[in-house]
Amino acid sequence: MPLAASIRSSLLSVVGAAILVTGAIPLPAAQAVETGPVSKLPLPRYVSLKASRVNLRIGPGRDYPVSWLYLKVGLPVEVIQEYDLWRRIRDSEGTEGWVYYSLLSGHRTSIAAPWLKGKATLIDIHKSPATDAPLVARIEPGVVSSVSECTAGWCSVEVADRSGYVRQQEIWGVYPDETFE
Numbered sequence: 001m002p003l004a005a006s007i008r009s010s011l012l013s014v015v016g017a018a019i020l021v022t023g024a025i026p027l028p029a030a031q032a033v034e035t036g037p038v039s040k041l042p043l044p045r046y047v048s049l050k051a052s053r054v055n056l057r058i059g060p061g062r063d064y065p066v067s068w069l070y071l072k073v074g075l076p077v078e079v080i081q082e083y084d085l086w087r088r089i090r091d092s093e094g095t096e097g098w099v100y101y102s103l104l105s106g107h108r109t110s111i112a113a114p115w116l117k118g119k120a121t122l123i124d125i126h127k128s129p130a131t132d133a134p135l136v137a138r139i140e141p142g143v144v145s146s147v148s149e150c151t152a153g154w155c156s157v158e159v160a161d162r163s164g165y166v167r168q169q170e171i172w173g174v175y176p177d178e179t180f181e
Helices: 003-022
Strands: 045-049 054-057 066-070 076-083 086-090 096-100 109-112 123-126 135-139 144-151 154-159 162-167
Touching: 076 096, 076 109, 135 162
Parallel strands: none
Antiparallel strands: 045 076, 054 066, 054 096, 076 086, 086 096, 109 144, 123 135, 123 162, 144 154, 154 162
């Protein structure tokens, strides 16, 4: 019997024995979170733009053409890939490209419901993390805010010297069910 077939047969025997003994199929170990090859930070992850002018390039290097120019400090973006000193990012509209790593900050920010931009609606910021808590402010979709923590479906945000809590599902710049302090 070839070696590969022998290993497969042995493995099937072990799995079969585990099912007989426990009544369950053994599950693989928890999948590790992917980390960037350069930064060793999780991928994907949210960061924000550090500079007031950030070129988005079609490739990881200054020789690649600029496809977009960001002019908003603090805009949240998602790092989805790394190559040397370059980070491939995605913005809230789905635009992707490469930026130099020093133009990004670990400071967490968010955009209020960018999927509702242009619609006549407002996002509520509450005094405490509850829908019946008093309102601190109401913001339009597309407004950028600082995010200091997210817990139990609520995020603590600050915008225009007002701070409070917004439902996590109403902002872009944090993952669903993500918690951090």
